[in-house]
Amino acid sequence: MRIPHGSGPGFGLYSIFADVVAGLGFIIGLAVVVGLIVLLVRFLLIATKAAELYVANNRPLNPTAATPPASTASTTAPPMAATTPVVPPAPVATTTPLPTTPAGTTTGRTTTPRTRTPKPPTTPAS
Secondary structure (H helix, E strand, O other), X not given: OOOOOOOXXXXXXXXXXXXXXXXXXXXXXXXXXXXXXXXXXXXXXXXXXXXXXXXXXXOOOOOOOOOOOOOOOOOOXXXXXXXXXXXXXXXOOOOOOOOEOOOOOEOOOOOOXXXXXXXXXXXXXX
């Protein structure tokens, strides 16, 4: 069963007013959702570019192999019986060094810190 808006089963002034309010609410809600999506995409694009710049400016020029942590074993171990010592194998280099020029300098990418010149102060017009 349908509940009529006003007197009788037709369209009344209340029905038209309710439709206008609902339409305005839909438009406002749609604008909010679109605005949030635009802000999210803008944030993600700026954050991605900032991350790329950070990595480019802070990448080590000549990465070295990771050194193993110092041994935590006690240095006052009891003497062992005479046995042949076990020698661990030599560490294998995991990275290749950058090629060098005859002058001994590396041919890798060099970066220098960027300096910014501050803008001169402006005086307000009087």
